[in-house]
Amino acid sequence: MFHADARALARASLLVDGREPEPIGYAPAGPGADRFVSVVRWLGDPIPDPTVRVDRLRRVVPGGMSEEIVVSSTADVPVRATVTLEVACDLAPMEVVKSGGSVPPVSPADALTWIAHGTTVRVTGDGTASGSGLLWDVDLPTRGSATLRWQVRVDDTRAAVAAPSGPIEWSRPEVTADDHRLVRLLDRSLDDLATLRLAEQGDTFLAAGVPWYLTLFGRDSIWAARMLLPLGTGLAAGTLRVLARRQGRRVDAHTGEEPGKIMHELRRDEFTSLPPAYYGTVDATPLWVSLLHDAWRWGMPADEVAALLPALEAALDWLGGHADFLRYVDTTGRGLANQGWKDSGDAVRFRDGRRAEPPIALAEVQGYAYQAAVQGAALLDAFGRPGGDRWREYADALAERFRAAYWVDGPHGRTRHWRSTAAGARSTRSPATSGTCSAPGC
Structure with missing residues (x-):
């Protein structure tokens, strides 16, 4: 145990x-x-x-x-x-x-x-x-x-997180189907989600997995809360608040912390050489913005959304601090070499098997950044805060840079790498001579 x-x-x-x-x-x-x-x-x-x-x-x-x-x-x-x-x-x-x-x-x-x-x-x-x-x-x-x-x-006395004390934050749907396996699958899935509930300062979130990752993980906890939005916004609200309380405030190369950045994972002690509070993730910050937007659209109370707008603005400023694409690199040699959803040390490779060298700009992360900028602008507009036009212009410029740079070589010549990764990018064709890229790390 x-x-x-x-x-x-x-x-x-x-x-x-x-x-x-x-x-x-x-x-x-x-x-x-x-x-x-x-x-x-x-x-x-x-x-x-x-x-x-x-x-x-x-x-x-x-x-x-x-x-x-x-x-x-x-x-x-x-x-x-x-x-x-x-x-x-x-x-x-x-x-x-x-x-x-x-x-x-x-x-x-x-x-x-x-x-x-x-x-x-x-x-x-x-x-x-x-x-x-x-x-x-x-x-x-x-x-x-x-x-x-x-x-x-x-x-x-030193646990970083605790068991939640309140009822489950989402409604439990009932499904009737001729294939009873579907019903059992849904019931088991909801039961498993209930066992992943954890809390910090009274706010509930879902852990990333049992047993190695039974704690707060920015990316994993955000995705789980986002996918459960049709069943209620309570889990999303708790997840957003927990991560906002630990949003980056300063630059710290050892932990990967940066102002506005959403953390990667939280432990009670060092874990596989990572510090207890570790920020080595390139995608949790834009995903946090999108979760706030989607929770608002699904009916999260306006006062709860408004309380998180300063964290939203800090997260957007973190996005804007990247010159062209959202890239990652571990400068310490002790953190995660890869900081997207595939974060094993050997996860990002070229077609011939060579490992991509940092700094690495993952294709899907540029899609997250585009969506976060557009959705962040919508939130700012809706709540009467300035900056919406700035982030729409940021999104448009990022989409243009992406279409110009991301290509892969295939059996039919050079094709776009971004077909299913740049969320919301327009489908206007760019000429093949406008830019090339044979791997996300180029």
Whole structure:
């Protein structure tokens, strides 16, 4: 189990008479819940079909996890067994676990309690505490069952984000379809989104993923909120406010912070050499502008939009600070080499396999910038603030530069690279001699 970039529980092994039951099934059981089924072949009636099974219902709850274990028997004879839960804690940093490394276990402060790095992990249950876990003596009558329960609680004074306390911010649609797989897909998708909810200062946003990216990510959190706008604007409003509070104020090469820039990710400590608050993203800022615009069009209250207009103007000024295209380069050698949605170090290549060298101007990012300028101008006009004409002129000039520069060589000669990436760019043809570009990094 992971919590705030650390592995709170490194092991939780359920044993029956010192042996692990045989797993036979798994199924999701709603938001943050899963069900596991196993059988205990060595207990019960001596027949090929097992007569003793173990059902485990595990739920993630704010600040921890709970599990209910049901041991049931269909045997014709009474069943007696000793059930043990062996647990261990190492509070290994997420990046160590992700890379396959290990750290020494944390010594317990007392029975089933571990304390290290400002984090306290405590395991409790209705069994008897032993040196390494919990123990239950189970006596089942013929066709009987027993329910066992245990919990783990994590108290962390240094967590960067927290679990939300309010209800889900979007409405839940109901779909009826002849193909029931579609209904199940929608239900599971909405359940998964609910489990990604996190909060900061009372505002909710969606984390980027479980377990490595269960935190605030500018690009990912913005896109998720934008796609959920048809179901409500509450998530978008929370996401916008969280990111606006951490909008760049100064120039800092180490963190990538710049005035007006929207951050990339937030951690409690350094993560894979990145600082806890890291701004190494080229696309989160224009995407933030577009989310604010789209949320306004979908009905976000005007006073909430107005409160974010200073952040909008700062974000637009950041766009305007780029001379021709939005480019990125990590000047420290410790940040992300690539800072678009494909941000692995080897993600941006030429056709022959060579890596593009920074500074790199991604095609889709120029589309984001164009759209942000146009939509930002619309917001400024609607709320009676100056600058709309400036950003429409910026968008027009960017579109012209893009059409002149972005070409790729293909089997039919040089063709435009921007066909599906420059959002809103006009379709006027430019002559092939007006500019060439064989990769986004040229």
